[in-house]
Amino acid sequence: MTAVLKVENLAKHFGGIKAVNGVSFEVAPGELKALIGPNGAGKSTCFNMLMGQLKPTSGRVLFDGRDITGRPPREIWRLGVGRTFQITGTYQSMTVAENVQMALISHHRRLFAMLPRAHRLYREEAMALLETVGMADQADRACAILAYGDLKRLELAIALAHGPRLLLMDEPTAGMAPRERIRLMQLTADIVRERGVSVLFTEHDMDVVFAHSHHIMVLNRGELIAEGSAAEVRANARVQEVYLGGGTLFATEGADA
Ligand code: ADP
Numbered sequence: 001m002t003a004v005l006k007v008e009n010l011a012k013h014f015g016g017i018k019a020v021n022g023v024s025f026e027v028a029p030g031e032l033k034a035l036i037g038p039n040g041a042g043k044s045t046c047f048n049m050l051m052g053q054l055k056p057t058s059g060r061v062l063f064d065g066r067d068i069t070g071r072p073p074r075e076i077w078r079l080g081v082g083r084t085f086q087i088t089g090t091y092q093s094m095t096v097a098e099n100v101q102m103a104l105i106s107h108h109r110r111l112f113a114m115l116p117r118a119h120r121l122y123r124e125e126a127m128a129l130l131e132t133v134g135m136a137d138q139a140d141r142a143c144a145i146l147a148y149g150d151l152k153r154l155e156l157a158i159a160l161a162h163g164p165r166l167l168l169m170d171e172p173t174a175g176m177a178p179r180e181r182i183r184l185m186q187l188t189a190d191i192v193r194e195r196g197v198s199v200l201f202t203e204h205d206m207d208v209v210f211a212h213s214h215h216i217m218v219l220n221r222g223e224l225i226a227e228g229s230a231a232e233v234r235a236n237a238r239v240q241e242v243y244l245g246g247g248t249l250f251a252t253e254g255a256d257a
């Protein structure tokens with residue numbers, strides 16, 4: 001099967017700092033893949049290059065076989081690469097449903113929809129997306145009063161409104177309570193399965209990573225040092241070496257949720 005995302009020898013150097021240094025990997029259609037690694041490993045730098053926020057020093061990024069290296073974020077987004085959890089993506093003064101409707105309006109390029117009728121446009125589609133993320137019962141609440149975890153689920157619905165083929169999630173559960181984290185990733189896993197969307201995500205919580213990823217890649221000092229299933233990555237000697245210092249890889253196992 002053709003990869004949705006293909007990364008070839010990607011590198012980003014900031015002066016002498018090799019933040020990302022020769023990273024290659026693929027994401028298959030319908031795959032939920034985790035990129036993990038200690039702080040400063042280069043995960044966010046990698047994501048920013050995939051989304052067009054940063055231009056790579058060298059290497060290539062292919063989406064659906066098309067070279068998108070160094071293209072502007074908006075163009076990459078239009079091609080079908082979504083990014084979740086930009087807080088700025090939600091308008092505090094609008095309701096939950098209106099935010100998703102705005103995303104649908106923008107996706108369909110209905111620029112003249114900012115009419116009094118706008119509140120009815122794409123209402124059904126918006127409700128269906130809110131149903132998907134478990135937010136339908138909060139559709140008519142103002143965003144300003146949402147709990148943090150609910151806001152995160154709304155942002156997922158907004159990202160889905162653009163019908164992405166690939167979703168990039170850089171620490172989507174940061175700031176969430178353990179139970180909420182598990183719930184959000186469970187939801188993401190369901191969406192991957194039901195919609196065939198591919199997801200690449202980074203995450204600190206190893207319980208979440210091991211429970212939900214199909215495949216895990218480990219980045220350290222800008223280089224991939226291991227990849228495989230949860231069991232393979234856990235058993236990997238280099239991974240243990242990198243993580244044992246911080247103690248984060250195994251310490252929380254079974255402790256949350
Ligand atoms: P992670 O997301 O895995 O924690 P980052 O990608 O944020 O890691 O950072 C990787 C390395 O690149 C770190 O050493 C960081 O200090 C450095 N870095 C990131 N962005 C910049 C920048 N704009 N200028 C200089 N150094 C940077």
Ligand code: MG
Nearest residue numbers: 043044045170
């Ligand atoms: Mg980061």
